Amino acid sequence: MACRISELVLGCREPEVLARFWCEVLDFVVLDREEDGSVEIGPREGFGGAQPTLLLSPEAEPHPGLPRLHIDVSATDRDQAAELERLLALGARPADIGQTGEESWHVLADPEGNVFCLLRARIEEL
Template identity: 80%
Template sequence: MACRIGELVLGCREPEVLARFWCEVLDFVVLGREDDGSMEIGPREGFGGPQPTLFLSRRDEPEQGKSRLHIDVNPTDRDQDAELERLLALGARRAEIGQTGDEQWHVLADPEGNEFCLLKGRIDPV
């Protein structure tokens, strides 16, 4: 039997801010809160479903160095341009990492600067 990803953990200064952002981006809900302010968000069916949850681990200081893991998202119910506008309106911002301009994806950053990519292809939301 193989493993599968159950949750992704993201260290952050303001879990509430990132929870609002990522819940809107991914159509997730808050699944739980810890005493230290950390939060778990995920699909409505909760932990263990077809998608991993996202655990926003509260940190007073950002971890040193560049994160080696980032999230890629795909639009589900609109084209890439419309989804890009939606993400920017939610608080994402464009990130420059040396793109040529010919890529079929957009590099963005969430409100705390964590990079993620908006891919072109639409996928089934389920």
């Protein structure tokens, strides 16, 4: 195994409202709040556990052509650079969705153009 789904990212108007809702639905807790207003929720054991976390990201309006939900993956058996090479060899391609270039993750598109991110964090295989 080389990757696991580590986060599901949902663009939304009111991250705090959705965090409260999904915490109740899934019996999750708030794991982190970012300066940009994003709220990450997940199981009590936190990021990298058996279940992916849910990152609720503030977004006033949906971006044309981009889904409001995308997958973040984390390598399990190699570093981010090696995993990026592997994903590109499999047919992923870099995607520009307006990132600054300072991000710690890589934005990629699968062969059909679906956007996903490769995070820097490495998590254990299950």
